[in-house]
Amino acid sequence: MSNTKIVSPKKDMIFMAILSVVVLTMPIWLQPFGAAYPDLMQKFMIFGIFAIGYNILFGLTGYLSFGHAAFLGVGSYTAVWSFKLLSMNVIPAMIFGTVLSGLFALAIGFVSLRRSGIYFSILTLAFAQMSYNLAYSVLTPITNGETGLQLAQSDPRILDHMSGIVADGSLPTPNLFGIEGIGYSGFYICAALMLISFFIYLRIFRSPFGLKLRAIKSNQNRMGYTGFSTRPYLMTAFVISGMYAGLAGSLLAVTDPLAGAERMQWTASGEVVLITILGGVGTLIGPLLGAGIIKYFENIFSAFNDDVLLNAFSFLPDWLAHPVASVVGLFVGEGWHLTLGLVFMLIVIFLPGGIMEGITRLTRLVTKRDKAEPKSEAHETKEKEQTSAGEV
């Protein structure tokens, strides 16, 4: 959106500091929301990385890719292979995952970026579907097909063996020099990486490079007339966002060393689009918010089942409680995607800038009472307290 105004580096540093504090204290302030367990917070971080990477491409240049899940998948597979062959340490896994996804993105971007608009979307979609189909069929020796790629007791793990780390009968878990990749320590690994990625992303946003990407979005032709070749910039943005996706994918493998092809399916690409749009395309913090909100509600909503609902509506008379519970039941539990789809449609229709636009409108409403805008969607007020750092 309108992040083009110049922000002083000092302000950015303060913002970064606030964000770090907010993220690192998540285990504390998420308690009242019932979301303070490591698995979920790791998901916040991982999908946050995925979404901010996606935002570099879609948010800044306006190129709508429907194939980013392919990079996520490549990152996951690479990371698991690194666990199998080299070491259970997460560092080589992440490096290889990121680099390989970057190379993969380079190849796909080289072809796809020859076209723009819907053709670009279809090309990326086609490549992602090809990778998905191949991962299920011919590439089974690498991907282990439908079963998914898993760790095994008998894996070579060359580096681990050289440094004398021997597994004690049970399957080893991914670790960072002994710090486990699951539980709270795992959350802090993910959080640290997310903050580093976010910092790089912030620098890209503020850099002349970021400005050029935005110029591509607003008018690619004019950009060309002024003498810029847009391809290299697009290419760089595409590869960077692919690497972010690869990092996210390898982190997914760190938290759960099992890589399956369904991570590459186009509906998975659709999810990151949903996250980015919901949070706010092209805004700095929007994608992070989107990732948090979608993953949070996915978790909360999926947990509801009929019994829980009946309990919740037990204050109603019996003849009413059952129908109400069954109607609400459509939207929660198994039907969580229905809610997601509806909310997403509403956002695209009424609030194309996502939650961030909603927040901006609300702040404007508060600061300028004379110019009253009646648009104050109920769900934004709910989100507001989650966005204590959202004023940038």
Next chain:
Amino acid sequence: MDAIFLQILNGLDKGGAYALIALGLTLVFGTLGVVNFAHGAIFMMGAFCAVTLEKLLTLSVKVKDESVTFFDAYKETPYLELWFGDTGTAIIDWSVPLSIILAIPVMLLIGIVMERSLIRHFYKRPHAEQILVTFGLAIVLQELVKAAFGANPIPQGAPDIVSGSAAVGAIFGLGEAVVYPWWRLIYLAFSLITIGLVFSFLHFTTYGMVVRAGMADRETVELLGINIERRFTIVFGIAAVVAGLAGVMYTPVLPPDYHLGMDFLVLSFVVVVVGGMGSLPGAVAAGFLLGILQSFSSMTEVKDIFPGIDQIIIYLVAVVILLTRPRGLLGRRGVMES
């Protein structure tokens, strides 16, 4: 030779489904300029029209089974059978073809409601937003169907008389051994007829002529005092009917489940792009072409040379076409070119 002949038939009827969906997509894009990601969901809802009708027809009641005399046995007998005897049984047997009668008004209604309530507001908005909102709509529709019918595929039978195989080999002089399912031949014929109907509607009626004029130059048509928007809404409805009927007739081939639409959507978008955005003959030609290519690439002889080719052939063709001929096989100059 026999194998090649069968693969061509196979490809043609798979291509028939692609062509029908792609035809609707192209119609919508050509008239309204909207990229409709919910078109696959319309196809899926058509398929579920057939499921609904079958469910309605087989509403049954428990009846005492007279043939068992040792104890009280009950069997489920559909009301239709009770009321009309053999006629009722025949109606149930023919439920899939009968669903067409149900599907036409239902799909027309769904299409028009969809267009008036949602798509209308997205004419002027960027393609990316159209894709996004219809993608959201597709999710909503498929989740609704999932809530109503469950997540498992629901098999539908073709009428008994055509559920066997046709000795197509004998007809074409290729030997008795070459047989092909009747229903798939019917599907092929059905898709050709539907395509023919749509084309003759557009080319041989005044209404269709105005629609085509509107596709070519909307502004001038409006200046002539024609309410082109209403006609385009009808066209959207027709596109929905075409996709819906394609879905109805496809149910005996592939048991429908709720994500049928998403599976076909990606493929049919590729078909549209290969044929050329906005080109109706292109969509049809590309549909059949890709169908045939796909079935040939799934022959073992081909797979031995290029392993995995059957999985990616369609996408591969799309990539090559987009890179060498961005406006597709038969696309008009200047439509969505960059």
